[in-house]
Amino acid sequence: VTVATRPEIPADRYAARLERVRGALRSAGAAGLLAGAGPELRYLTGYAAPLLERLTMLVVPADGRPTLLAPRLEAMRGEAAPAAAAGYAGVAAWDETDDPYALAIQALATRPEGMPGTRAGQPDSRVLVSGNLWATHVLELQRRLPDRAFGLAAEVLRHLRMAKDDDEVGLLRLAAEAADRALAGITAGPLVGRTEADVSREIRDRLVAEGHDEASFAIVGSGPNSASPHHEPGERRIQPGEAVVLDIGGMLGGYGSDVTRTIWVAGRDRQVDPDPAFTEIHELVRQANAAAVATVRPGVRCEAVDAAARDVITAAGHGAEFIHRVGHGIGLETHEDPYLVGGNVDRLVAGATFSIEPGIYLADRFGVRIEDIVACRDGDPEVLNALPRDAWVVDG
Ligand code: ZN
Ligand code: ZN
Numbered sequence: 001v002t003v004a005t006r007p008e009i010p011a012d013r014y015a016a017r018l019e020r021v022r023g024a025l026r027s028a029g030a031a032g033l034l035a036g037a038g039p040e041l042r043y044l045t046g047y048a049a050p051l052l053e054r055l056t057m058l059v060v061p062a063d064g065r066p067t068l069l070a071p072r073l074e075a076m077r078g079e080a081a082p083a084a085a086a087g088y089a090g091v092a093a094w095d096e097t098d099d100p101y102a103l104a105i106q107a108l109a110t111r112p113e114g115m116p117g118t119r120a121g122q123p124d125s126r127v128l129v130s131g132n133l134w135a136t137h138v139l140e141l142q143r144r145l146p147d148r149a150f151g152l153a154a155e156v157l158r159h160l161r162m163a164k165d166d167d168e169v170g171l172l173r174l175a176a177e178a179a180d181r182a183l184a185g186i187t188a189g190p191l192v193g194r195t196e197a198d199v200s201r202e203i204r205d206r207l208v209a210e211g212h213d214e215a216s217f218a219i220v221g222s223g224p225n226s227a228s229p230h231h232e233p234g235e236r237r238i239q240p241g242e243a244v245v246l247d248i249g250g251m252l253g254g255y256g257s258d259v260t261r262t263i264w265v266a267g268r269d270r271q272v273d274p275d276p277a278f279t280e281i282h283e284l285v286r287q288a289n290a291a292a293v294a295t296v297r298p299g300v301r302c303e304a305v306d307a308a309a310r311d312v313i314t315a316a317g318h319g320a321e322f323i324h325r326v327g328h329g330i331g332l333e334t335h336e337d338p339y340l341v342g343g344n345v346d347r348l349v350a351g352a353t354f355s356i357e358p359g360i361y362l363a364d365r366f367g368v369r370i371e372d373i374v375a376c377r378d379g380d381p382e383v384l385n386a387l388p389r390d391a392w393v394v395d396g
Contacts, residue, residue: 004177006253007170009046011086017044017160018066018088024156025062031125032061032108033153034141036133039332040153042254043161045089047081050074055100055137058089059107062125067092067107069100101140128153158337163351168331169375169382171255172353174211176373176384179257182206183246183387191265191396192240196220196233203248212250212257216334219247219260226262227367229324229359238396240267243278243366249334256334258355259385260371265396274393281318281360282368282391288312288358289370289389292326292340296356296374296381302344309358310342318360327355330373352376353384 021044025033035041035058037049045068049056054071056078066089070078075093083089092107094100108127126149129138142150164172185206191199197220204215221231223242231245238244244265249258262282264274274282292309306326313322325341328334330353338346340354357371372385 004174006174007167009082009167011046011082011088013165013167014044014046014083015086015088018060018083020160021060021156022062024160025060025128028128028156029125030062030128030151030156031148032059032064033128033130033156034059034104034108034133035130035153036137038130038132039336040130040132040157042332043157045081045083047078047084048254049077053134053136055094055104057100057104057137059104061108065090069094069103069107071100072096101137101144104141105144124148126151128155154337159349161331162329162337163349164331164353164375165351168255169351169353171253172257172330172373172375173384175250175252175255175257176259177386178211178252179207179248179250179259180385180387181210183248183259183261185210186246187261187263187392187394189394189396191238191244191394192267193237195235195237196222196225196231197235199238200233203246204250207248207250207257212252215248215250216256217247217249219245221245221247221367222265224364224366227361227363227365229361229367229369238265240265240396241272241275243368244396245367245369247369247371254332256330256332258330258334258371258373259387260357260369261387261392262368262370263396264391264393266393268395270393270395274391275366277362278366278368279391281362281366282370284313284316284318285358285360285368285370286389288322289356289372292356292358293372293374293381293383296348296376298348298350298376298378300348302338302340302346302348303342305340305348305356306342306344309356313358313360321360321362322358323361324359326358327371327374329354348376350376350378 203218247260288309327340359369361367
């Protein structure tokens with residue numbers, strides 16, 4: 001295995017992100033942003049904080065120095081985060097008997113003289129919180145700040161996060177390549193006679209062996225189970241002469257992989273050739289995938305990418321069996337903006353990264369999905385996954 005060098009997000013990138021957020025907060029007339037443990041905190045500081053009940057919170061006043069509040073026992077981790085280590089955010093450790101909400105509100109207090117022409121310093125200006133901040137924290141903050149309206153941090157972060165820089169795309173590319181190797185490895189078999197759950201465990205091991213820091217999911221849907229897009233791998237044993245959907249992904253350097261191929265398990269010496277119905281559906285899904293990829297360029301509406309795939313499938317009479325949107329953004333989260341779905345009129349920007357994963361699901365028979373991660377570029381899009389997309393027949 002060749003170990004490619006992982007791009008590293010330089011510390012001053014976090015400074016630039018924090019500065020842009022402060023500017024966006026001022027434009028929005030918001031007092032500040034509160035990011036709990038999760039992807040938004042990581043995006044702004046590089047800190048992958050543990051998701052526990054003690055409050056970890058980055059407080060970004062619209063005009064003031066960001067403070068990372070961390071429980072005392074995790075303060076060293078917080079201080080090691082790139083943005084904190086480089087001095088772009090101060091770290092405030094709180095002890096078990098402290099009131100972390102009071103500290104967060106203190107850190108939010110801004111100096112009115114620093115904000116000419118904005119309302120950010122007004123006691124009633126809005127507070128934007130990260131979308132995954134636990135309700136226990138949000139409700140307590142609302143109780144303490146009864147005059148403030150609350151909104152979502154995504155209001156100022158989603159456009160920033162959607163336009164990935166080259167280092168972020170580089171990490172997504174490494175993750176995609178690692179996932180491709182894991183998927184290719186599992187198709188070499190053995191598969192026949194093994195349970196979905198057993199194969200799923202092997203895929204998780206392979207995802208890590210190929211370079212992921214952790215495996216996130218490994219869907220193995222065999223035979224009729226392949227018609228359930230989010231099938232939970234179970235005790236069913238894989239047979240010769242059936243389709244198997246493999247949808248796998250993990251995290252590498254904070255960024256996700258997510259790839260799907262649908263293979264035909266023929267058995268030893270190609271015992272059972274692919275069912276003609278399978279071959280036909282697989283080819284249709286391949287065409288839908290290609291049609292969607294071909295539409296990708298900056299300025300195109302998200303819904304147009306979905307429509308490109310859906311039109312191919314609908315024209316062939318299978319529209320009702322394509323039961324989900326064509327794709328989702330991917331980055332620090334496996335599912336994030338932009339969502340490629342009917343009704344989403346947002347326009348793609350260069351640097352947006354997302355899945356394209358049309359599928360057709362024939363209940364009680366089989367399903368087919370082909371999923372790749374695609375980066376929107378100024379010219380042609382870059383497809384990060386490189387596995388074959390033609391019908392993939394294996395001995396198993
Ligand atoms: Zn997937
Ligand atoms: Zn996906």
